[in-house]
Amino acid sequence: MTKKIAVLPGDGIGPEIVAQAVKVLDVLKADGLDIVMEEGAIGGAGYDAAGDPLPEATLKLARESDAVLLGAVGGPQYDKLDRPLRPERGLLRIRKELNLFANLRPALLYPELAEASSLKPEVVSGLDIMIVRELTGDVYFGQPRGIEVRATADGKTERVGFNTMIYAESEVRRVARVAFDIAMKRGKKLCSVEKANVLECSELWREVVLEVAKDYPEVELSHMYVDNAAMQLVKWPKQFDVIVTGNIFGDILSDQASMLSGSIGMLPSASLDEHNKGMYEPIHGSAPDIAGQDKANPLATILSVAMMLRYSFGDEANAQRVENAVKAVLAQGIRTVDIATAGCQIVSCSAMGDAVVAAMCG
Numbered sequence: 001m002t003k004k005i006a007v008l009p010g011d012g013i014g015p016e017i018v019a020q021a022v023k024v025l026d027v028l029k030a031d032g033l034d035i036v037m038e039e040g041a042i043g044g045a046g047y048d049a050a051g052d053p054l055p056e057a058t059l060k061l062a063r064e065s066d067a068v069l070l071g072a073v074g075g076p077q078y079d080k081l082d083r084p085l086r087p088e089r090g091l092l093r094i095r096k097e098l099n100l101f102a103n104l105r106p107a108l109l110y111p112e113l114a115e116a117s118s119l120k121p122e123v124v125s126g127l128d129i130m131i132v133r134e135l136t137g138d139v140y141f142g143q144p145r146g147i148e149v150r151a152t153a154d155g156k157t158e159r160v161g162f163n164t165m166i167y168a169e170s171e172v173r174r175v176a177r178v179a180f181d182i183a184m185k186r187g188k189k190l191c192s193v194e195k196a197n198v199l200e201c202s203e204l205w206r207e208v209v210l211e212v213a214k215d216y217p218e219v220e221l222s223h224m225y226v227d228n229a230a231m232q233l234v235k236w237p238k239q240f241d242v243i244v245t246g247n248i249f250g251d252i253l254s255d256q257a258s259m260l261s262g263s264i265g266m267l268p269s270a271s272l273d274e275h276n277k278g279m280y281e282p283i284h285g286s287a288p289d290i291a292g293q294d295k296a297n298p299l300a301t302i303l304s305v306a307m308m309l310r311y312s313f314g315d316e317a318n319a320q321r322v323e324n325a326v327k328a329v330l331a332q333g334i335r336t337v338d339i340a341t342a343g344c345q346i347v348s349c350s351a352m353g354d355a356v357v358a359a360m361c362g
Ligand code: NAD
Pocket: 013, 017, 071, 072, 073, 074, 075, 076, 088, 091, 264, 265, 281, 282, 283, 284, 285, 286, 287, 288, 289, 290, 295, 296, 297, 298, 300, 338
């Protein structure tokens, strides 16, 4: 069955990096991958085209597609718009509208780039962790929330800010399943991160993860408190294979883990719904400081295509073909400026795309 991909370049370097990922998809298509691609506007580009950071036509396209490939959104020219019209709102809305509850963020360090990390090369070289972060629940969405004036014990008043940390067991179960499924495709090790020693919400999280574990006897499950996980991630990150955690803990830990690799232009991400339909995007933003100069690193976006092939299309062979091409290019010493090391060959964004295509076809 033909798979439809919604291609949403967005703003800043978005169109430049997405063009390189489309080159890769074109090669796969020419070699038999049954896909069609259709472009839509999102973010500032959506606002410019239709007065909305998520135009109706783009949402319709995303809904009827099997996967979405996104560049990045945002730019200083949009910073003064009313909040609902800002580019980032388009991104938040599309994630919510498509019910993308599982956010997959690999922290991966190619040995060739080990010097780019702030940690010692032997600690991070060859690092390959997958963090599965729940994306649509937790303290970010829990009710009640707000800031209000309350009475104090001594008869005065003061302002109080509050949010609610809440997870329904169905929410935990579905993201745990995604994480166990991914662990099965990788090293069969899953670490569930929470704070069950203090929080009831985490206590339930742990109970549900243990229930789901019964369906995955091959996966070695461990539990870790979030404070310890933060420590272990910088102490010996290679002890982890797959980590599953809630929205707020995952927000912090996935940023921490991704920075172990020291190169923002290298890291892809996926956000999946219940049926493995997903949105795939680099973790970085629209980099307005280098937009239009053909010097952005397109590898995070190209690696997002590999994730799309693996997680939405179940096409492991083509996923590996793309990832192996990226590895080959790095091994040849070809670099965009953000990952440049001594003695390497510095190339433009489009030349990096061409190099990956050449490695795929070589
Ligand atoms: P950013 O990720 O865009 O840039 C941070 C730094 O990293 C910049 O120096 C940039 O040049 C560099 N960089 C980022 N991607 C790169 C790449 N592929 N190759 C080489 N260098 C790269 O973050 P920011 O500067 O904080 O934000 C810029 C805009 O992007 C803002 O409008 C922000 O809201 C938006 N943003 C969007 C997303 C998204 O679309 N998912 C994520 C984060 C930020």
